[in-house]
Amino acid sequence: QKEVEQDPGPLSVPEGAIVSLNCTYSNSAFQYFMWYRQYSRKGPELLMYTYSSGNKEDGRFTAQVDKSSKYISLFIRDSQPSDSATYLCAMGGRSGAGSYQLTFGKGTKLSVIP
Amino acid sequence: GAVVSQHPSRVICKSGTSVKIECRSLDFQATTMFWYRQFPKQSLMLMATSNEGSKATYEQGVEKDKFLINHASLTLSTLTVTSAHPEDSSFYICSASLGENSPLHFGNGTRLTVT
Numbered sequence: 540q541k542e543v544e545q546d547p548g549p550l551s552v553p554e555g556a557i558v559s560l561n562c563t564y565s566n567s568a569f570q571y572f573m574w575y576r577q578y579s580r581k582g583p584e585l586l587m588y589t590y591s592s593g594n595k596e597d598g599r600f601t602a603q604v605d606k607s608s609k610y611i612s613l614f615i616r617d618s619q620p621s622d623s624a625t626y627l628c629a630m631g632g633r634s635g636a637g638s639y640q641l642t643f644g645k646g647t648k649l650s651v652i653p
Numbered sequence: 654g655a656v657v658s659q660h661p662s663r664v665i666c667k668s669g670t671s672v673k674i675e676c677r678s679l680d681f682q683a684t685t686m687f688w689y690r691q692f693p694k695q696s697l698m699l700m701a702t703s704n705e706g707s708k709a710t711y712e713q714g715v716e717k718d719k720f721l722i723n724h725a726s727l728t729l730s731t732l733t734v735t736s737a738h739p740e741d742s743s744f745y746i747c748s749a750s751l752g753e754n755s756p757l758h759f760g761n762g763t764r765l766t767v768t
Contacts, residue, residue: 547694573756582659582746582759583697590754627696629757641757645696 542566545628545644554653558615562628562644565609569630569642572604574613577625577646586626587613618651625649656680659747659760666737667768674732674763676747682727683749687757688720691744700745703730737767 545562552558560574571590575583587602589595595602603612611630615622628644656679666672676686684705689697701722702710709722719741721733730749734741744764748757 571754571756575759580744580762580764582657582748582762585756585758588756631754631756641699643697 543628543630543642543644546647547645549648549650551650551652552618554618554620554651556618556651558613558618558622558649558651560613560615560626560628560647560649562611562630563609564611564630564642566630566632566642567606567609568632568640570632571630572602572611573629573631574600574602575627575629576622577627579624583627620651620653623650655749655751655758657747657749657758657760659763661763662761663764663766665766665768668738669736672734672737672765674734674745674747674765676730676732676749676760678728678749681749681751683730683751684727686724686730686747686749688722688730688732689746689748691746691762697746700732705730734765737765739767741765742767 543564574587576586577583589602592604592606599616601614625646625648627646631641658677658679660675686703688700690700691697699712700715703722703724705724705727711717724730744762746762748759750757
């Protein structure tokens with residue numbers, strides 16, 4: 540089983556829809572969680588960062604973490620064509636050997652259709 | 654805050670030549686920077702961890718003599734692709750963070766094409 544699983548999509552939604560993006564993970568050492576947005580031919584841009592279970596909201600974006608189920612989500616409300624991008628989840632923490640570890644999902648490609 | 658600048662954004666070079674990519678943290682000091690490689694429709698693959706004032710730590714399978722990393726100051730790391738070949742063509746992205754438990758901030762990447 541891979542450490543981080545993320546559905547690559549592609550996911551296509553109409554403008555204004557609520558988008559749900561998800562990742563699951565197997566390593567309980569992960570302590571904090573991030574979502575990045577990556578436009579084509581650009582570096583990833585940090586959207587959300589959280590280290591506790593529950594919800595964190597920032598504008599139209601809500602990050603949700605459920606550590607007991609090892610499941611994280613990113614919700615986008617009132618989606619816009621400018622939200623069309625690839626969304627990467629990332630998780631960080633100490634490995635069993637004590638080293639710092641950051642792992643990315645493969646990314647979900649989202650298209651918001653006007 | 655936490656801006657990472659990467660240069661050049663795009664480079665085309667001939668096979669056998671070397672290419673240097675710069676990564677700068679503009680508004681913070683980064684003792685550690687990370688270099689990633691990304692193939693089309695693939696996720697980020699960590700190549701190496703660049704440590705200021707010491708040798709870089711390379712991931713398994715990454716040739717350290719081919720991908721030379723220098724982290725001479727707290728705001729600058731460079732990646733040099735030596736004797737580039739067409740199979741080295743890829744998207745290279747650097748990143749840095751404010752600290753161990755802080756998120757990574759990425760540069761805008763360098764698209765390398767080796768002809």
